[in-house]
Amino acid sequence: MNAYEFNKIAGALLTALLTTMVIGFLGNALIHPKKLDKPVVVIEGVEAKADSAAAAAPAVLEPIAPLLRTANAEAGKNVFKQCAACHTPDKGGRNAVGPNLWDSVGNKKARTAGYAYSNALQAAAAKPAEEGQWGYERLNAFLANPKAEVPGTKMTFAGLRKAEDRANVIAYLRSLSDAPKPLP
Numbered sequence: 001m002n003a004y005e006f007n008k009i010a011g012a013l014l015t016a017l018l019t020t021m022v023i024g025f026l027g028n029a030l031i032h033p034k035k036l037d038k039p040v041v042v043i044e045g046v047e048a049k050a051d052s053a054a055a056a057a058p059a060v061l062e063p064i065a066p067l068l069r070t071a072n073a074e075a076g077k078n079v080f081k082q083c084a085a086c087h088t089p090d091k092g093g094r095n096a097v098g099p100n101l102w103d104s105v106g107n108k109k110a111r112t113a114g115y116a117y118s119n120a121l122q123a124a125a126a127k128p129a130e131e132g133q134w135g136y137e138r139l140n141a142f143l144a145n146p147k148a149e150v151p152g153t154k155m156t157f158a159g160l161r162k163a164e165d166r167a168n169v170i171a172y173l174r175s176l177s178d179a180p181k182p183l184p
């Protein structure tokens, strides 16, 4: 191979290289790729699974009605010791940290006169019919986990974990009335 031929080959390679580079630059300059905000292909089941896991998280509360049939108001009075730090049970009793609880069961929520309820509980009381009342199941849910039943309530009580305790204390609360409501 003489020098002339070598130059020809080198020149050809160089031209090819330059052409490729120029085309590359031109291509980038002319077309602006845009990244997608969302994937176009949704893979079935991936997100649905995450949703159902979240839905399964809150514990399902068993209805209290069957337990109320055998509940014991005397035992409930004992459970009420945990409530007495904030509530009085007697007719015309004073409001303390929490409202007096005379005649609450089966009546409208947030009805004790002279007590400054939270906006959350007042809003709950404004709901129509049974939603706005302390029926047995609503009371059960509230006493199990006040903040879950009425988000924003100012009753800072963790809740009664044992269904039996809730049934007994509800039986006791029911007895705090001149005319106790019928059992469910």
Ligand code: HEC
Residues within 6 Å of the ligand: 079, 080, 082, 083, 084, 085, 086, 087, 097, 098, 099, 101, 104, 108, 109, 110, 111, 112, 116, 117, 118, 120, 121, 134, 143, 152, 153, 154, 155, 156, 157, 160, 169
């Ligand atoms: C640390 C204080 C505290 C303890 C302990 C407590 N509560 Fe309360 N409770 C409150 C407050 C405060 C409110 C008012 C909530 C609001 O306005 O959001 C309330 C509200 C209530 C209501 C709603 C009354 C109404 O007029 O609508 C019931 C029923 C109730 N409590 C029952 C109980 C029972 C039963 C217990 C014991 C198992 C208990 N509470 C323990 C502070 C307490």
